[in-house]
Amino acid sequence: MMSVPKIVILGAGYGGLMTAKGLAKELKSNEAEITLVNQNSYHYVTTELHKPAAGTSHHDHARLSIPSVINTKRINFIQDRVTAIKLEEKEVQLESNEPLKYDYLVVGLGSAPETFGIKGLMENAFFIRNIASVRAIREHMEYMFARYALEKKEELITIVVGGAGFTGIEYVGELVDRMPELCREYDIPLEKVRIVNVEAAPTVLPGFDKELVEYAVKYLESKGVEFLISTPIEECTEEGVILKGGQEIKAATVVWTGGVRGNKLVEESGIETMRGRVKVDENLRAPGYDNVFIIGDSSLVFNEDERPYPPTAQISTQQGQYLGKNLAVKLRGGEMKPFKYMPKGTVASLGRKEAIGVVGNKKLMGGSAAFMKKLIDLRWFYLLGGLSLVLRKGKL
Amino acid sequence: MMSVPKIVILGAGYGGLMTAKGLAKELKSNEAEITLVNQNSYHYVTTELHKPAAGTSHHDHARLSIPSVINTKRINFIQDRVTAIKLEEKEVQLESNEPLKYDYLVVGLGSAPETFGIKGLMENAFFIRNIASVRAIREHMEYMFARYALEKKEELITIVVGGAGFTGIEYVGELVDRMPELCREYDIPLEKVRIVNVEAAPTVLPGFDKELVEYAVKYLESKGVEFLISTPIEECTEEGVILKGGQEIKAATVVWTGGVRGNKLVEESGIETMRGRVKVDENLRAPGYDNVFIIGDSSLVFNEDERPYPPTAQISTQQGQYLGKNLAVKLRGGEMKPFKYMPKGTVASLGRKEAIGVVGNKKLMGGSAAFMKKLIDLRWFYLLGGLSLVLRKGKL
Numbered sequence: 001m002m003s004v005p006k007i008v009i010l011g012a013g014y015g016g017l018m019t020a021k022g023l024a025k026e027l028k029s030n031e032a033e034i035t036l037v038n039q040n041s042y043h044y045v046t047t048e049l050h051k052p053a054a055g056t057s058h059h060d061h062a063r064l065s066i067p068s069v070i071n072t073k074r075i076n077f078i079q080d081r082v083t084a085i086k087l088e089e090k091e092v093q094l095e096s097n098e099p100l101k102y103d104y105l106v107v108g109l110g111s112a113p114e115t116f117g118i119k120g121l122m123e124n125a126f127f128i129r130n131i132a133s134v135r136a137i138r139e140h141m142e143y144m145f146a147r148y149a150l151e152k153k154e155e156l157i158t159i160v161v162g163g164a165g166f167t168g169i170e171y172v173g174e175l176v177d178r179m180p181e182l183c184r185e186y187d188i189p190l191e192k193v194r195i196v197n198v199e200a201a202p203t204v205l206p207g208f209d210k211e212l213v214e215y216a217v218k219y220l221e222s223k224g225v226e227f228l229i230s231t232p233i234e235e236c237t238e239e240g241v242i243l244k245g246g247q248e249i250k251a252a253t254v255v256w257t258g259g260v261r262g263n264k265l266v267e268e269s270g271i272e273t274m275r276g277r278v279k280v281d282e283n284l285r286a287p288g289y290d291n292v293f294i295i296g297d298s299s300l301v302f303n304e305d306e307r308p309y310p311p312t313a314q315i316s317t318q319q320g321q322y323l324g325k326n327l328a329v330k331l332r333g334g335e336m337k338p339f340k341y342m343p344k345g346t347v348a349s350l351g352r353k354e355a356i357g358v359v360g361n362k363k364l365m366g367g368s369a370a371f372m373k374k375l376i377d378l379r380w381f382y383l384l385g386g387l388s389l390v391l392r393k394g395k396l
Numbered sequence: 397m398m399s400v401p402k403i404v405i406l407g408a409g410y411g412g413l414m415t416a417k418g419l420a421k422e423l424k425s426n427e428a429e430i431t432l433v434n435q436n437s438y439h440y441v442t443t444e445l446h447k448p449a450a451g452t453s454h455h456d457h458a459r460l461s462i463p464s465v466i467n468t469k470r471i472n473f474i475q476d477r478v479t480a481i482k483l484e485e486k487e488v489q490l491e492s493n494e495p496l497k498y499d500y501l502v503v504g505l506g507s508a509p510e511t512f513g514i515k516g517l518m519e520n521a522f523f524i525r526n527i528a529s530v531r532a533i534r535e536h537m538e539y540m541f542a543r544y545a546l547e548k549k550e551e552l553i554t555i556v557v558g559g560a561g562f563t564g565i566e567y568v569g570e571l572v573d574r575m576p577e578l579c580r581e582y583d584i585p586l587e588k589v590r591i592v593n594v595e596a597a598p599t600v601l602p603g604f605d606k607e608l609v610e611y612a613v614k615y616l617e618s619k620g621v622e623f624l625i626s627t628p629i630e631e632c633t634e635e636g637v638i639l640k641g642g643q644e645i646k647a648a649t650v651v652w653t654g655g656v657r658g659n660k661l662v663e664e665s666g667i668e669t670m671r672g673r674v675k676v677d678e679n680l681r682a683p684g685y686d687n688v689f690i691i692g693d694s695s696l697v698f699n700e701d702e703r704p705y706p707p708t709a710q711i712s713t714q715q716g717q718y719l720g721k722n723l724a725v726k727l728r729g730g731e732m733k734p735f736k737y738m739p740k741g742t743v744a745s746l747g748r749k750e751a752i753g754v755v756g757n758k759k760l761m762g763g764s765a766a767f768m769k770k771l772i773d774l775r776w777f778y779l780l781g782g783l784s785l786v787l788r789k790g791k792l
Contacts, residue, residue, distance in 0.1 A: 131545075132542075132546050133546060135545070135582065136539070136542040139535065139539035139543075142535045142538070142539070143539040146531045146535035146536075147532050149532075150529060186531065187527075
């Protein structure tokens with residue numbers, strides 16, 4: 001076992017898990033030693049986090065024990081936090097364990113919030129980021145609603161969502177679903193609650209089909225959501241947000257969904273990055289390193305028009321599937337094929353029963369889109385754990 | 397209807413509800429006009445509030461719609477907040493309605509927290525007081541626990557309970573029951589949580605049988621509760637509490653159960669009070685007012701040794717039952733009998749399955765005491781709404 005190549009995979013997100021599972025399937029134990037490192041004992045389903053953040057589903061529905069979805073005989077799982085990537089030493093430093101030596105490194109450490117320099121955002125806003133952060137959002141919001149009966153201050157039941165991109169809109173959709181229940185729980189008249197979605201760009205869901213955007217906005221507005229587009233947030237304070245021009249919205253809960261950047265550890269490793277993301281080569285390698293692969297939210301992949309694809313679960317999953325196969329080929333002395341992203345479509349949910357999206361060339365809205373969204377969610381469980389996991393986790 | 401005497405009852409607690417129900421049963425509509433005023437549309441079961449405060453039961457289990465338990469044909473129910481009692485004008489001022497004239501007034505407005513001048517307590521501590529306040533305690537605690545995974549600060553999962561009297565001990569008992577679930581929910585090792593019960597008196601449950609107190613302390617300590625007796629709290633800050641002598645306990649959640657005083661409105665009416673409580677005569681009348689009755693937590697009733705009975709649901713209920721009968725007698729020109737409190741015993745719960753108490757001359761502890769406690773709770777539902785309410789609300 002001492003002489004087999006060591007593959008270390010950092011992060012058990014979509015990309016890391018797919019890479020690990022793919023390699024474990026392709027390679028025999030005398031061909032490679034596979035180690036997966038993750039901060040938590042569980043994988044979380046990033047595309048589902050807007051639900052526990054609003055409280056429309058429990059956060060346990062959005063996580064899965066890692067040992068339950070990998071072959072632990074083939075994959076050595078270490079639960080620990082990565083503190084540094086030492087490229088020259090071919091070594092990864094961990095918080096609680098000895099440094100890990102690698103021959104091949106796969107970095108899938110995910111993203112960090114991008115605040116675009118907005119003052120006070122990091123300190124005063126919440127982020128839909130991981131299980132711990134969405135749990136805190138839910139509990140914070142509920143505590144503010146609970147306080148309303150005692151203090152009667154409107155800002156306690158005002159929620160500002162910064163960013164009307166994919167995550168922002170999906171989160172607002174869940175909030176709309178949650179409010180009737182929350183208002184009953186805390187004896188608050190529903191019409192008193194304010195949900196304000198603030199977006200700097202001149203449109204909700206930039207890049208999305210116009211007809212679909214209109215459908216989404218109309219639906220959410222009918223549920224009481226206020227949209228402020230072309231409205232940059234200047235500052236986030238303990239009291240709420242200050243918009244460009246000076247207008248203040250007092251809000252006890254501010255959730256920022258306005259953007260993500262790559263993981264800081266990648267930047268700190270010395271690899272060249274743009275906002276923490278690495279422009280990888282056609283084999284997903286970091287520039288200058290034949291044995292270091294960057295996947296997921298910290299990687300930048302460009303389309304034919306030389307524009308970067310936005311970071312999504314879909315592209316991360318495909319990168320993981322690609323590496324699982326092609327790194328095995330490389331280990332056996334073969335040639336890696338170039339990675340090619342195949343976008344299959346995008347569906348944004350607007351709560352339980354509404355959604356909009358494009359699948360193939362087809363525009364979908366309403367119930368059919370919501371159904372398609374559920375199929376997409378279930379597909380991830382299928383990839384992770386087959387039909388049995390779909391049946392265990394899936395709620396159609 | 398214009399010439400019948402007007403009876404106005406302030407507060408739909410144990411005493412007020414029993415008075416209203418008793419009068420409605422005794423008197424015909426041509427004998428008196430009965431009006432019940434309460435801030436909320438519901439009655440809450442004060443003796444149950446420690447459970448929703450800890451989150452071991454939902455706050456809806458501790459409240460009941462007032463119209464569902466009174467005869468609304470006989471009792472005129474007004475949902476409003478009393479702002480002043482004008483004794484000379486024989487009038488009660490309300491926040492949202494016209495002032496109410498009365499011929500007979502029954503004041504059962506409950507208590508307010510007694511802070512004994514401890515600095516910062518009113519601003520920084522929580523109080524087990526009503527539905528809104530216990531909901532806020534539960535949500536605050538859960539939010540602090542949710543933050544622990546993000547911030548890892550021990551004070552977030554430290555709870556200080558000020559006062560080891562009846563309410564303090566019952567609340568601590570519920571907290572002990574809740575912690576395993578709460579720790580699972582927020583991925584916190586149970587042994588990291590601190591529950592500290594601080595009491596200025598030299599014993600837990602002052603006045604209680606020594607053997608029972610020992611049983612309670614031993615049980616709660618076995619569950620990890622720390623008791624600090626003979627330890628006055630000097631100050632409550634945003635960070636926790638400072639004990640006499642200067643020691644600080646950092647705690648994100650401080651709940652004060654150390655004492656209650658009478659309602660401020662009673663004091664402000666000009667009636668002579670001690671800590672807001674009125675030393676009533678043998679007919680529960682305020683000194684100097686033949687037509688004003690004070691019941692419940694704002695009244696002071698003395699035992700044969702000239703020591704005041706502590707304010708409890710039990711004495712309030714008996715006062716209400718007494719007034720319901722005797723005020724009817726008075727209205728018909730009869731003589732009121734003197735009120736005599738008949739203590740039937742006291743049982744303090746220590747979570748779901750443990751309790752201690754004295755019923756009659758019998759000491760109870762463990763399961764038998766817990767069973768007795770449930771019977772006592774059910775008795776109140778029986779008095780309020782008969783067997784059907786017991787069956788609807790009761791969980792044995």
